[in-house]
Amino acid sequence: MSTFDDLVDDLSRDVQRAQPRDVLQFCSNWFQTRLEEQRTRTRDLLARSSYSRDLPQDLHTDKPVKTPSHPSSPFGPSSNRPSLRGSVSFSSTSPFGTLNVPGNALLSDNLAPPSFTFDGQELPPTSPLSTPNPTFPPPLTNTFNNSSPFSNSSPFGTSPFSAPPDFLVPPNSAIFARRHSVSAESILVDSSTDEYLPSHPKTPQQLSRIKEAITNNLLFRDLDDEQESGVINAMQEVLAREGDIVIRQGDAGDFFYVVETGMLYCYIRGAPLPASWALGPQEPEDGSLFASDGGVFAQNPTNHSEYGKRVAQCGSGTSFGDLALMYGHPRAATVLATEASTLWAIDRITFRTIILKAAHRRRTMYEQFLTTVPLLSSLDAQDRSKIADALTSRVYSDGDAVVRQGEKGDVFFLVEEGQAVVTKRQEGEDEEAVVTTxxxxxxFGELSLLLSAPRAATVSAVERSNPAQPKLKVAALEAAAFARLLGPLRELMERKAAENYGPSTRYR
Ligand SMILES: Nc1ncnc2c1ncn2[C@@H]1O[C@@H]2COP(=O)(O)O[C@H]2[C@H]1O
Known part of the structure; x- marks a missing residue:
């Protein structure tokens, strides 16, 4: 098949899938994005390799246009995936598979890959946007290399799975790293607004179950009401049986999942992945949605004989499956239901056009704010982006305390809007005195983190004289993120503490 044929097939499939209102614009964007992606990949490869013979053929020159020997539908073959998966189909054989459609060009050029290790340890994949998993098992020792994720003995000859890097490059260190922030890598959000978003009607009971499941999920924190209902509308209830493989490592990303009930384990195995996996997800013969692992995990839950080492677990309220959708990489891990689980699946388009876009907007807003914070003036834009991704806003009513003297401190705050007043009770005194605003x-809130001591003062929202003035709004940074991201500013903060606070602080 010629490159032209491949392109037309892929474009047709994507037009059919996206059902754009403005088809011409969609096609124009589509080709433009493809062109940029191909050029970017060429540049990247050239930068990495001094030998052009290492480049995949399609990056040198396009294959000649051939007249099809038989008439075929411009919309190409339809997916034979099960219903859930079938709603977004992928080509597993085309080097221009649909992961590279407009808006899915997730990897931009000139990116410094994020750190793959943390505290000297290699870490399993964690989404920067997902709810942190408190029960994370021990760190994974990564055994991946930068060659194809699939076995070289692939029976598929020149299939893209055994070819040199393409858009389906094997997950690099970025995928496996604990991502401390989205901005460690560039994520291009979809610009198109005319994407068709699926809608699946819900009963009131389902709606309240979803609301409950997403309450503490960071991915949903940036959504306004309309966006949230758009996402909820698009969700599909999925029941996974014990032993079901919901996601398999190396596959293309199609859905993002929120766990309502149940438990799923994530496994990673070293490369090369079995050649048979290059075929992509296989439809289970018994007609069920997911293939089963046949109970193998029960024999050794921490080390699956086929799927590798357990690296994470996902219980109620958590989510998984976002990385491949964000970064355009193959699935970084296999996710297996260890008990019957109720999941809510969100398709790739909805995820990207609503959730990622909201996260992006939020990040831009914080980045802008952080340029106005004197404390951070010595940091570069990338460092500020990382901080931006770790912040969450909180608004306080007049008189409400953000922190109280004597309490344990585990959050650092930046004032976004409004005013705060600091009051402090000195030793031996009953009355609190205002010390600053x-x-x-x-x-504020740095002292207890720097000193591992209780809060040294109470910080509250001021009583506004004019209700038209903004309420106190603060951006909160959790202790771990504070240590990680503001570590370089420790000395500066200590010096300021010595200058600004009374003798009760150790820095005086
Ligand atoms: N005079 C002060 N003494 C101690 N903390 C102060 C003072 N003025 C402002 N603060 C801030 O109030 C915060 C209370 O929580 P922390 O002790 O974590 O950090 C403290 C400082 O950021």
Missing amino acids: YKKGDY
Whole structure:
């Protein structure tokens, strides 16, 4: 098949899938994106390799246009995937598979790959946007290399799975790293607004179950009401049986999942992946949605004989499956239901056009704010982006305390809007005295984190004299993120503490 034929097939499939209102614009964007992606990949490969013979053939020159020997539908073959998966189909054989459609060009050029290790340890994949998993098992020792994820003995000859890097490059270190922030890598969000978003009607009971499941999920924190209902509308209830393989490592990303009930384990195995996996997800013969692992995991839950080492677990309220959709990589891990689980699946388009876009908007807003914070002026834009991704906003009513003297401190705050007042009770005194006030761009709450000591003062929202003034709004940074992201500013904060606070602080 010629490159032209491949392109037309892929475009047709994507037009059919996206059902754009403005078809011409969609096609124009589509080709433009493809062109940019191909050029980017060529540049990347050239940068990595001094020998052009290492480049995949399609990056040198297009294959000649051939007249099809038989008439075929411009919309190509339809997916034979089960219903859930069938709603977004992928070509597993085309080097221009649909992961590279407009809006899915997730990897931009000139990216410094994020750190793959943390505290000297290699870490399993964790989404920067997902709810942190408190029960994370021990760190994974990564055994991946940068060659194809699939076995070289692939029976598929020149299939893209055994070819040199393409858009389906094997997951690089980025995928496996604990991502401390989205901005460690560039994520291009979909610009198109005319994407067709699926809608699956829900009963009131289902709606309240979903609401409950997403309450503490960070991925949903940036959504306004309309966006949230768009996502909820698009969700499909999926029941996974014990032993079902919901996601298999190396497959293309199609859905993102929120766990309502149940438990799933994530496994990673070293490369090369079995050649048979290159065929993509196989439809289970018994007609069920997911293939089963046949109970193998029960024999050794921490080390699956086929899927590798257990690296994470996902219980109620958590989510998984976002990385491949965000970064355009193959699935970084296999996710297996260890008990009957109720999941809510969100398709790739909805995930990207609503959830990622909201996250992106939020990040831009924080990045802008952080440029106004004097404390952070020595940091570069990338460092500020990382901080932006770790922040969450909180708004306080007049008089409400953000932190109280004597309490344990595990959060650092930046004032986004409004004013705060600091009061402190000195030793031997009953009365609290006002010691200072804070305005936009100021920070507080660093002392207890720096000193591992209780809060040294109480910080509250001021009583506003004019209700038209903004309420106190602060951006909160959890202790772990504070240590990680503001570590370089420790000395500066200590010096400021010595200058600004009374003798009760150790820095004086
Ligand atoms: N005089 C002060 N003494 C101690 N903390 C102060 C003072 N003025 C402002 N603060 C801030 O109030 C915060 C209370 O929580 P932390 O002790 O974590 O960090 C403290 C400082 O950021």
